[in-house]
Amino acid sequence: MLSRTANAIYWIARYLERAENAARFIDVNCNLSLDLPPWTPPQWLPLVMTTGDDRWFMKKYKQANEENVVSFLLFDAEYGNSVISCIERVRELALTVREVFSLEIFEAINSFHLQLKSARKQARKEATDRWLGETRRFSHHLSGCMNATMTHDEAWHFFQLGAYLERAEKTSRIIDVKYFYLLPSPEYVDSALDNLHYYSLLNSTSGLEMYLRKWGLVNPLNVIDFLILERSFPRAVLFCVLRAMESLQAITGMPGMSSPNQAEQRLGLIHDDLNSAKADAIIAKGLHEFIDHLQLAINDVHSSIHGCFFDIPLPEGTDGTRPAEPRDSAH
């Protein structure tokens, strides 16, 4: 398929996943802040840290309170990774590759974008909750449409690849930030507050019930195991890496492709690391270092995918203009 088209679909998936994650993070934090004891100030800064764009935030908003953080993540059109900006990009990109999608998919994107845009004009606190839910529903609706109405061909696999890599990265980021910001000292461990935070960490990934079903009681080791190393929970890092690998292999297995390529090799290394990792060893060696390493590795996969599929060097003596490509706005 056309490189430009593949690239656009890959980014549609990433922005969609990014919007969904932002909505989840806000939602969980709103919930958590209501449950905190009165002497504990609500923790809004960690949410900003999760994005990696805290400097940008502080410059514009100065203070990390609920109102600022929610408007930053949900409706701030100037911030490239807010929900509304992500949806705007999804729609812009969908317009450039509109011929690839079924009508249902395009209609879903177009309608949600129009709704969100008009909601922004009348954004009030009560509306926040509604739009967080709508964003998640939209993301699920669109993934459903993709699965049910589109051929599971190359385009579909690029969508999966983008979505799962983005999700793997976001899950690792939220573990990192929550774990280190909320639990700076060991004596908090096992306190009531501590449990609350683990609940919120699991909730951020919609994984609390799934976790409880598997492990019963909440303890840090098992939470790390569940969110990073679980093979069957759809927001766990390893699960995402496995799905991304399947899609990448499906793509490189298509006629005319050369395999194995650098993207496959790099993603394979991440998989091998996770596959042999144990939660206690991760914590002993340092969770933050582990996640840092993981995120860098995922970034490397992104750039390999770019070089292997979206921007293949032209043969000698061929003269072509370089297509404009969507790239990450932040980080």
Added chain:
Amino acid sequence: MRGTLFFQGSKGGFPVAFEGYQPPGCYDEMFAADGSPRADWGDLHRRLELFAREELLTKKAAAEAAMVRMGITFNVYGDEGGTEKIIPFDIVPRLIGASEWASLESGLVQRVQALNAFVADVYGDQKILKDRVIPSELVLRSPHFLKACVGLRPPQDIWCHISGIDIVRDGDGRFRVLEDNLRCPSGVSYVLKNRFIMKKTLPHVFQDMRVVPVDDYPVKLLEMLAYLSPRAERPVAVLLTPGRYNSAYFEHCFLAQKMGIGLVEGSDLVVHGGEVCMRTTSGLERVDVIYRRIDDEFLDPQVFRSDSLLGVAGLFEVYRRGKVALVNAPGVGVADNKALYAYVPEIIKYYTGAEPILPNVETFLARYKKQRQHILENLHKLVVKEVSGSGGYGMLIGPHSTAGQREEFARKIEQHPESYIAQPTLAISSAPSLVDGGFEPRHVDLRPFVLYGKGIYVLPGGLTRVALKKGSLVVNSSQGGGVKDTWVLS
């Protein structure tokens, strides 16, 4: 006597009668001069009268909301506010009876055949110029005459693959050609979308009317593209678009999708090893046929405009060598400017040996002294058009103009006589449109689409555009026009 049946619509309220419906001194598509519905329209007239006005307005709103949701929008040039708009949709269809359509169709086939022969001739032996049927300067000095195409023979000798011929009815109800669009005629996606929406909007009315389907247009278009391929194996066709901000971008996406071909931009294509290739995820892939929706001058910066970012460097050379087909062929614009238009009846006679089935509208060319004088003396009665203008821009409608506008045009005509033509203001026909108050007559035109491949195919009906502003004669969407579904009855 117009039969007004006082049935109530299913949602109650008053029925929308045609009482007070008064065509503004022109031929009306639905009603004969004595006020009775024409034979082909009788059924529709009866059925429309059964609806309550509110019910119809609700249906209209639902149809337009569906268009917004589906993103059936167009971009307005120079309008910063809302760049994406839907074309207002009129849910009253325009009907064309079977026999009337048959004669229109044969006229269109004849015209396109002749225009194609003409283009082939002027880039070949130029017999028609040597025989002095047409003034040579009109052709050779036209900005759309491409020297690069002289001596070139496109695949299957077809130049005018896709034509959109604008038709109006004059005061006597006779169909006349108003304009030939041979370069990148747009609007066909609206024909298909309008039909899709009409089937949902008035399903029962539609069901009983035996309307000829239009849905196979993309298949016919794809067959035509494949017919032009320089390779025997399954050809790779693409649609080349200027991109997302082009006013017809929706149509480009729609047609590419309906044909299952790739939608590419100039930067997706490169010339490699004497072939045009697209940049795919598995490297370069050869392209055989390009349905291009960018103008000639932007096609190839090496041959035409060097500042073009939309085209592909080296494309024209590949085309000249017959390794890729371009649709429509570069250079066809020489046959669709408004000055040449005046000579199309001669062109038809010259190449087909027959009288034109479809007449032209009388046209005066300001480049000739006598005709210019006539134009200047009758500005208040005439419609003045720029020879290379389109989209309803740069026009003077004499009877609706101010003295100041007429002076301005007189000045322009004196300065650049070769750039202007004039035609009598036609009382173009009206058809009922649904407006807030009920049914009112509005002026309409018709753009049928003609495909020239192995044979010549005319899409039954075409795009009916309607001037929704009361009294307006301008149907262009950029000037407040809307569209209707066109039903050719079987």
